[in-house]
Amino acid sequence: MKTSIDASEPQVADQRARQASTGGRKVGRRGRRTRSVALRSLVVLLLAVVAAFFLVPLIWLLLAPTKTDSALIARSPFAFGSFSQVATSWNHLLAFEGGAILVWLRNSAVYSFAGMAIAIVVGIPAGYGLAVTQFVGRKTLLVITLVVMIMPSTALVLPLFLEMNSLHLVGNAFSVILPFSFFPFGVYLAYIYFTTTVPADLLAAARIDGCSEWKTFRYVAAPLAMPVIALVAFFNFVANWNNFFLPFVMLPSSNQYPIQVGLENLLSSTPAFNPTIGGSQLAVYRPEVALAILLAIAPVLIVFLFSQRALVTGLLAGATKE
Amino acid sequence: MAFTHRAPSVTVARRRPRSVAGYAFVSGYAVLLIGLGAAPTVWALVLAFQKSTGSGFAGAGNFVQSFKDFRFLPAVEHTGLYLLIWLVSLVVLVVGLALVVHTRGKRTSTVLRFVYYLPGALAGAASVLVWLFVLDPAVSPISFLLHGFGWTSFNQVIAPEHLPYVFAIMAFWTGAGGWILVMYGALNNIPSELMEAARLDGASPWQLALRIKIPMIRKWIAYMVILAFATGSQLFVEPQLVSQASGGLINPTWSPNQLAYAYAFQLNNFNGASAISIDLLVLGLICAALIVVRTGLFEAS
Numbered sequence: 150m151k152t153s154i155d156a157s158e159p160q161v162a163d164q165r166a167r168q169a170s171t172g173g174r175k176v177g178r179r180g181r182r183t184r185s186v187a188l189r190s191l192v193v194l195l196l197a198v199v200a201a202f203f204l205v206p207l208i209w210l211l212l213a214p215t216k217t218d219s220a221l222i223a224r225s226p227f228a229f230g231s232f233s234q235v236a237t238s239w240n241h242l243l244a245f246e247g248g249a250i251l252v253w254l255r256n257s258a259v260y261s262f263a264g265m266a267i268a269i270v271v272g273i274p275a276g277y278g279l280a281v282t283q284f285v286g287r288k289t290l291l292v293i294t295l296v297v298m299i300m301p302s303t304a305l306v307l308p309l310f311l312e313m314n315s316l317h318l319v320g321n322a323f324s325v326i327l328p329f330s331f332f333p334f335g336v337y338l339a340y341i342y343f344t345t346t347v348p349a350d351l352l353a354a355a356r357i358d359g360c361s362e363w364k365t366f367r368y369v370a371a372p373l374a375m376p377v378i379a380l381v382a383f384f385n386f387v388a389n390w391n392n393f394f395l396p397f398v399m400l401p402s403s404n405q406y407p408i409q410v411g412l413e414n415l416l417s418s419t420p421a422f423n424p425t426i427g428g429s430q431l432a433v434y435r436p437e438v439a440l441a442i443l444l445a446i447a448p449v450l451i452v453f454l455f456s457q458r459a460l461v462t463g464l465l466a467g468a469t470k471e
Numbered sequence: 472m473a474f475t476h477r478a479p480s481v482t483v484a485r486r487r488p489r490s491v492a493g494y495a496f497v498s499g500y501a502v503l504l505i506g507l508g509a510a511p512t513v514w515a516l517v518l519a520f521q522k523s524t525g526s527g528f529a530g531a532g533n534f535v536q537s538f539k540d541f542r543f544l545p546a547v548e549h550t551g552l553y554l555l556i557w558l559v560s561l562v563v564l565v566v567g568l569a570l571v572v573h574t575r576g577k578r579t580s581t582v583l584r585f586v587y588y589l590p591g592a593l594a595g596a597a598s599v600l601v602w603l604f605v606l607d608p609a610v611s612p613i614s615f616l617l618h619g620f621g622w623t624s625f626n627q628v629i630a631p632e633h634l635p636y637v638f639a640i641m642a643f644w645t646g647a648g649g650w651i652l653v654m655y656g657a658l659n660n661i662p663s664e665l666m667e668a669a670r671l672d673g674a675s676p677w678q679l680a681l682r683i684k685i686p687m688i689r690k691w692i693a694y695m696v697i698l699a700f701a702t703g704s705q706l707f708v709e710p711q712l713v714s715q716a717s718g719g720l721i722n723p724t725w726s727p728n729q730l731a732y733a734y735a736f737q738l739n740n741f742n743g744a745s746a747i748s749i750d751l752l753v754l755g756l757i758c759a760a761l762i763v764v765r766t767g768l769f770e771a772s
């Protein structure tokens with residue numbers, strides 16, 4: 150965009166010559182006004198192109214299960230097929246490995262919710278303890294929490310596998326649930342919340358009234374912390390639901406897969422990407438895979454649609470320091 | 472912005488009860504931190520320095536061996552090129568888009584931010600699968616573009632030399648929206664008096680963006696770059712699934728993390744796998760420490 154403004158004279162002349170020959174609109178020499186109109190429409194165009202980049206794959210995905218595999222190839226990518234075709238795709242998908250898709254979705258729900266429950270039960274008190282109590286090692290724990298929170302969680306996957314392997318826990322649901330529940334980001338969110346939003350005087354008053362430390366937390370601080378609990382629950386759930394690498398290495402058998410690993414399994418079993426696979430008895434083609442993707446993302450997408458505000462707040466947690 | 476952070480005042484610090492209660496509150500979390508953070512790291516370190524042919528101290532043997540592996544350098548190069556493309560596009564496009572979106576009207580900017588952010592719901596395998604379709608000229612909604620480049624088959628689109636770009640596009644699709652939100656929030660935090668003063672001094676929108684806005688959100692740009700670098704260096708799902716869909720065209724050790732995976736799962740060489748994991752872990756730790764220490768965005772009061 151910068152070049153279009155700073156376009157030097159020879160370039161402009163060159164452009165004009167070309168435009169004159171093609172009968173194009175003249176820009177550049179007409180003065181500031183034309184230029185700013187051109188720039189403004191360029192900006193609108195840019196924003197629209199970027200929006201299309203983000204939306205087009207999603208729209209295609211929504212429409213894909215309404216068409217047959219051959220219609221996906223033959224018809225326009227944005228054509229709508231029929232609802233009955235969605236039902237057909239669903240039946241085909243359900244027939245895959247005797248309803249494996251349902252097992253995968255259930256597994257995802259179990260792992261994600263179990264991990265989330267532990268993350269909250271353990272993480273919210275930890276954030277509280279870091280925020281309002283004093284103990285040896287508090288600062289160290291806080292710094293470690295920050296570093297682990299920022300470090301990509303994938304970096305720990307293979308070390309975790311090696312650990313679980315030597316403990317003979319590979320293949321156990323807890324080899325996934327426990328790492329899910331270790332959620333330093335949630336602890337940090339709770340810490341920030343308790344240091345900034347819950348007044349220290351309120352907690353002091355509870356103590357003066359005879360509350361023990363535990364009761365102060367349980368009956369005064371925790372009820373006030375509902376917003377941050379919801380936020381931690383949300384972020385942890387999304388992270389768990391979308392996690393691929395950890396369950397991929399930890400859980401070897403198909404009936405233990407969460408949906409993300411199930412999708413990978415589906416990919417390797419569809420003739421759409423694996424022509425070597427005999428497609429005759431399998432009916433998992435592109436519409437079925439697209440439907441499976443939609444099912445896999447539905448829970449997260451629904452939460453996204455209804456909690457954008459909370460999400461933004463969470464993304465900016467720690468953002469607004471100065 | 473409910474989490475406006477203010478350093479706790481002295482009075483708060485004084486009121487903190489010094490008791491065993493603190494330990495009780497953090498105990499559960501500390502157990503998880505030790506068991507699932509520290510222990511695996513230490514265990515991986517132990518394995519990395521152990522001989523793969525049984526027990527015994529291997530020194531740097533496993534690290535040297537993995538460096539010398541004919542697949543290691545290409546994997547680092549692939550990921551490096553991907554990171555370069557991804558980071559440049561992040562800095563240029565995310566900051567550019569955030570600046571532009573920020574100048575739009577309230578409603579337009581809300582809609583745009585939401586649209587840009589929506590694909591963020593499709594992390595993990597789901598987004599890769601979507602892109603496998605989008606990049607397959609037979610069914611792609613952008614087949615006209617693919618054909619325009621002269622690519623008529625899926626394998627042509629995912630030719631090895633295209634992959635760093637392909638993965639950068641995937642990463643941008645799911646990740647850029649979130650960063651645009653962050654930058655937008657940071658832009659909102661610039662004091663309006665400052666902008667007003669600059670405007671009165673005759674600053675053009677361009678000067679405003681280049682001289683005031685970008686310098687004011689510099690910290691956040693640094694944060695984004697370091698974090699994206701750390702995450703990108705761990706690349707696994709994308710090459711794994713693309714390699715699978717390519718029917719053997721793309722080698723399954725495209726990224727270092729995949730190579731570590733192959734060491735553990737195909738060669739049964741846990742020591743070699745540990746060595747590469749430690750490389751990647753150290754890289755991640757350095758990035759995280761850099762953010763905490765240098766950007767000053769996160770204060771541990």
